[in-house]
Amino acid sequence: MIVRRTLIGAALLSATLIAGGCATVQPWQRGRLADPAMTFDADAGQVSYMTHWQEAREGSAGGFGIQSGGCGCK
Numbered sequence: 430m431i432v433r434r435t436l437i438g439a440a441l442l443s444a445t446l447i448a449g450g451c452a453t454v455q456p457w458q459r460g461r462l463a464d465p466a467m468t469f470d471a472d473a474g475q476v477s478y479m480t481h482w483q484e485a486r487e488g489s490a491g492g493f494g495i496q497s498g499g500c501g502c503k
Contacts, residue, residue, distance in 0.1 A: 454462065461467075470476040 465473075
């Protein structure tokens with residue numbers, strides 16, 4: 430009984446903390462968030478080169494964002 434109550438309390442506390450971090454982005458704030466400096470891969474040229482290098486090394490192409498085999502087929 431005590432364990433169940435503790436687990437429910439911990440779940441409610443976690444949900445409250447996670448929901449508190451959500452915020453609505455206003456239209457005038459979206460410009461700042463869409464800045465290229467805010468991306469995980471700030472250097473698009475390097476990412477493109479590394480992707481090309483990996484495809485050539487692995488013998489595969491595609492498969493980014495979709496499910497496919499290593500042979501490059503979709």
